[in-house]
Amino acid sequence: MRRVLGELSPESCLILKAQELQVIVRPADGFSVWAYFPINRRRMVVRQLAADGILLRPTTRVLLLISEKHILQQSTQLTDANLRDHLGHVLLYLRHPRASNGCGDALREWEASCR
16 A cells, blocks of 8 residues: 555545545455445445445545455455545545546556656
């Protein structure tokens, strides 16, 4: 995680400190890393987390969910790639919530955020 975050510009790191972003690490989940946005109380993932006793902050609009089990089972290279992809989606959404946010868009955002 530190290696991937270290690739970002200082400005991009500040954006990731936004109150709208909440990061949750779970012992096990469906994916190693997954970004959910926009987040609201009706989303299935929010209801599942609440059932497990995990509540989101009222300011949360973007949820980055990390599965400890999956990360420990997969290669470091795959984990880093997953983090870059989903952090690209997160950065793009936080900067431009109405912009197209496909995988290609997220990749371009990640690359621009590292300059």
